[in-house]
Amino acid sequence: MSIKRINTLCAAIFSAFFISSCTTTPTSNIAVDVLITSTNVLVGDGSEARALDIGICQEKICAVLPKGQHQFIAKKVIDAGDKLVSPGFIDPHTHSLAELENPETAANLNYLTQGVTTVVNGNDGGDIVDIASIKDKLNQQGIGTNTALLVGHGSVREHVMGRSKRQATADELAAMKALVNKAMLDGAIGLSTGLYYVPGSYASTEEVIELARIASNYDGIYDTHLRDESTFNIGFTQAVDEAIDIVKAANIHLHLAHIKALGVDVWGQSSAVINKVNRARKNGVSISADQYPWQASGTHLHSAVVPKWVMADSQQAFVNRLNDLSLRPKIIVQITENIRRRGGADALLFTVASDESIVGKTLKDVAQERRLNASELVIELVQGAPIRV
Helix, strand or coil: CCCCCHHHHHHHHHHHHHHHHCCCCCCCCEEEEEEEEEEEECCCCCCCCEEEEEEEECCEEEEEEECCCCCEEEEEEEECCCCCECCCEEECCCCCHHHHHCCCCCCCHHHHCCCEEEEEECHHHCCCCCHHHHHHHHHHHCCCCEEEEEEEHHHHHHHHHCECCCCCCHHHHHHHHHHHHHHHHCCCCEEEEECCCCCHHHCCHHHHHHHHHHHHCCCCEEEEECCCCCCCCCCHHHHHHHHHHHHHHHCCEEEECCCCCCCCCCCCCHHHHHHHHHHHHHCCCCEEECCCCCCCCCCEHHHHHCCHHHHCECHHHHHHHHCCCCCHHHHHHHHHHHHHHCCCHHHCECCECCCCCCCCCEHHHHHHHHCCCHHHHHHHHCCCCCCEC
């Protein structure tokens, strides 16, 4: 299937529903490739399910009409009975690009079988700089779902200035703006940031505003993993304020990725943040958000608990700092505090690791097995292959 911009896809689907649904004059012999008929159809506008006939011409919905009131000539008829029929779901945060690029998993069946027909990639400021080459590869290979691509601020920043823990120079900012501009011209749907992650965490608010303005010039969106979903740096509510300030300055739509109050320090702040978002919307700021349907989050172990300053510059610099005995006490204290923020060592579950013996166990479990302090175990583990918790 082809790659589509998410806003174009939504417009096409809903235009088909709304325009066709308004046609009430009985017609006959409507030629379609596929006719789907059901007594339980949701059209996606928030209205109740209704009995409808849905005509598909090639890859497009070409008719949505009251069930049984019109005659169709169809090459294939699917009688869904009272089964629920709806537009395909859009998953706005998937990290599924590696699967789409792999011919063995490109069908993306784990999404399709759940009714997801469009996935968004390039979230959290990562993965994608060269939109054109990715589009070409996926189009030539073929993929099972549609995908929409965000250009990642963190990847753009690393492309221009590595993992330097400093503000960008004027020349570096210009280079980043040029990359974002090219990505938007090549079909990106917007700019994503992961201001919690390295190297995005090293960027100033002003840097992000400048890049978001480029995406705004193309009616793109600003999709963000907040700078802080807990008390790691500026605080949860302040991070939401920063995101709102960015989009107001850049005149762009804000999408808050996996919005949540992460960890014991901010539990109970959800209502305040929702109220903050609703106030901004009432004042004219365009905002949307998505949320996990479970009480957990997932990321790499180093991102979860290792201080951001330790990860600056390069992988070798990261390892050197971890093993610098003069820095070790400071690192231990900060890792210990970050573990506490996340609910303790028994709240960190290993989900992906090259050492399969630790998968399914908590940080507390493995620390006890190896007779190590949890923070010391983290320092040991993050120097090896990536581990997810």
